[in-house]
Amino acid sequence: MRLPAFEYLEPRDRQEALDYLARYSENASILAGGSDLLVRMKQRLVRTSYVISLKHLKDLDGIRPDEDGRLCLGSNTPLVSIIRSPLLQGAYRGLTDAIRRIGAPPIQHYRGTIGGNLCLETRCLYYNQSAFWRSGRPRCQKDGGEICYAEENSDRCRSANVSDGACALMALDAEIVLESREGERSLPIEEFFTGKGESPFARSPDELVTTIRLPAPETAFGSSFRKLTYRSAIDFALVSASAGVKVEAGRIARARIAVGGAGAAPLLLREASEKLLGKSPEDGDAVAETAAQAGRHAAAFMVDNLGATLEYRQKMAAVLVRKAVQEALARAENGNARGRRER
Amino acid sequence: MKKIPVSMTVNDDEVDIYVPAHWTLLDVLREELELTGAKEGCGEGVCGSCTVLMDGHPVRSCLTLAAEARGARVLTVEGLGGPGMELDPLQQAFIEKGAVQCGFCTPGMLMTAKALLDSKPEATEQEVREAISGNICRCTGYAKIVEAILDASHKSET
Numbered sequence: 001m002r003l004p005a006f007e008y009l010e011p012r013d014r015q016e017a018l019d020y021l022a023r024y025s026e027n028a029s030i031l032a033g034g035s036d037l038l039v040r041m042k043q044r045l046v047r048t049s050y051v052i053s054l055k056h057l058k059d060l061d062g063i064r065p066d067e068d069g070r071l072c073l074g075s076n077t078p079l080v081s082i083i084r085s086p087l088l089q090g091a092y093r094g095l096t097d098a099i100r101r102i103g104a105p106p107i108q109h110y111r112g113t114i115g116g117n118l119c120l121e122t123r124c125l126y127y128n129q130s131a132f133w134r135s136g137r138p139r140c141q142k143d144g145g146e147i148c149y150a151e152e153n154s155d156r157c158r159s160a161n162v163s164d165g166a167c168a169l170m171a172l173d174a175e176i177v178l179e180s181r182e183g184e185r186s187l188p189i190e191e192f193f194t195g196k197g198e199s200p201f202a203r204s205p206d207e208l209v210t211t212i213r214l215p216a217p218e219t220a221f222g223s224s225f226r227k228l229t230y231r232s233a234i235d236f237a238l239v240s241a242s243a244g245v246k247v248e249a250g251r252i253a254r255a256r257i258a259v260g261g262a263g264a265a266p267l268l269l270r271e272a273s274e275k276l277l278g279k280s281p282e283d284g285d286a287v288a289e290t291a292a293q294a295g296r297h298a299a300a301f302m303v304d305n306l307g308a309t310l311e312y313r314q315k316m317a318a319v320l321v322r323k324a325v326q327e328a329l330a331r332a333e334n335g336n337a338r339g340r341r342e343r
Numbered sequence: 344m345k346k347i348p349v350s351m352t353v354n355d356d357e358v359d360i361y362v363p364a365h366w367t368l369l370d371v372l373r374e375e376l377e378l379t380g381a382k383e384g385c386g387e388g389v390c391g392s393c394t395v396l397m398d399g400h401p402v403r404s405c406l407t408l409a410a411e412a413r414g415a416r417v418l419t420v421e422g423l424g425g426p427g428m429e430l431d432p433l434q435q436a437f438i439e440k441g442a443v444q445c446g447f448c449t450p451g452m453l454m455t456a457k458a459l460l461d462s463k464p465e466a467t468e469q470e471v472r473e474a475i476s477g478n479i480c481r482c483t484g485y486a487k488i489v490e491a492i493l494d495a496s497h498k499s500e501t
Contacts, residue, residue: 001386001405005344008364008410031408038367038406039387051364055411104391104477110400111407233476234389 001042009052022181024050025205032116044131069216075115075209094223098168104233115209122159122200122264124305150305157197158303162236167260168225171242177211193265200264220247222331226320239313241320243328252276263301269294281329291322354422368412369393369404380420380450391478394451395419401458420450433495442491444482456492
């Protein structure tokens with residue numbers, strides 16, 4: 001399968017990349033590892049005149065703490081460096097677990113990058129198909145048309161965010177730093193996603209995601225990630241869940257639960273997360289209740305467009321949330337025990 | 344069509360060519376260099392039959408632009424054996440264990456296995472299975488492929 005023709009641009013540094021983005025704007029696409037962009041180009045899902053390669057932008061590759069102890073992940077850091085980083089153990093296990101489940105371990109990990117995974121386009125069974133497959137009927141909303149094949153009479157695109165990294169980063173309360181020639185801005189991860197299937201990201205065409213910032217590591221904080229797929233490698237999530245919890249004085253002090261595969265953004269379940277606050281980490285009923293509510297809310301955002309039946313994915317959303325919360329709590333308590341021993 | 348210069352090392356040969364900017368590494372290997380060992384299966388990064396090593400790491404050559412491979416050391420299945428017709432221990436093991444049926448996935452399997460054994464000469468069965476989890480084989484059921492890779496791994500120890 002041949003790629004359509006385009007002009008290949010190879011900026012030497014960040015400034016040159018931002019200049020290209022300012023000049024070519026929506027006619028340009030940013031190439032990181034290529035495992036999403038090039039497939040979509042082959043399928044003629046994205047038409048682009050210029051491809052801007054990030055390969056020389058070495059300063060975007062790396063993981064460093066900033067002066068406030070927050071961890072800054074350069075957007076062009078390969079997935080394999082995230083998995084192997086000693087800085088991303090402990091509190092951040094939810095992220096490394098998620099990254100490990102992306103694609104196939106030996107291959108995508110050397111090409112795929114954390115920024116690329118964060119910007120994984122939303123997917124739908126009726127959209128992510130060859131040009132020939134799609135040519136048999138009118139275009140869908142994501143493809144520039146007016147029909148939705150996933151949900152009858154839908155007035156908008158119902159494609160889903162299935163990025164494992166994005167789901168885990170949502171539970172970790174990450175911050176996304178965007179840069180353009182005009183300057184820099186940072187968005188809480190909730191605001192980085194628009195929730196619109198047609199245009200899922202708040203990135204404007206002249207901006208580049210440069211850094212993903214994680215809160216400073218804490219003791220007694222645990223995170224986790226669960227993903228439902230048919231195969232243990234290659235597959236995108238049918239549904240996924242991630243949790244980040246903080247335990248203080250034997251009570252759950254903070255909780256963030258996110259579900260992937262339910263809507264165009266990783267779904268942050270605030271209400272369900274709040275049910276956990278003040279509860280003991282051993283309170284199985286509270287966890288079950290939270291998971292059930294999270295499942296109900298997530299189910300409302302799901303449509304039948306990712307493979308597996310809708311009913312199965314909806315049921316599994318609650319199961320994955322329960323397992324993710326249990327694991328995050330266990331990890332938070334282990335961290336707590338370790339913290340006590342060290343003191 | 345605008346062509347761009349690409350210089351890289353392919354199986355120990357220095358290659359300097361001009362190719363269209365939208366060509367993938369796989370296009371260059373197969374169409375320009377006539378190295379047809381790497382296969383195009385899905386063309387979308389799912390099947391793994393186009394796997395080659397770039398600076399020692401397995402990559403999907405169908406999803407790697409030729410321009411991105413500039414300056415890299417590329418190893419394809421043609422470069423796997425020794426000089427002459429000598430086979431790599433992995434290739435020999437694939438033959439002895441009957442790990443090849445239709446053969447379409449074999450070059451990708453070999454290259455993925457090569458990268459694994461280069462970094463972990465004493466790989467366990469679990470590590471082998473994880474390593475080839477991105478390579479699809481529709482004939483063998485994987486059992487013989489896993490056996491062959493483990494066999495080659497044990498031989499390299501002695």
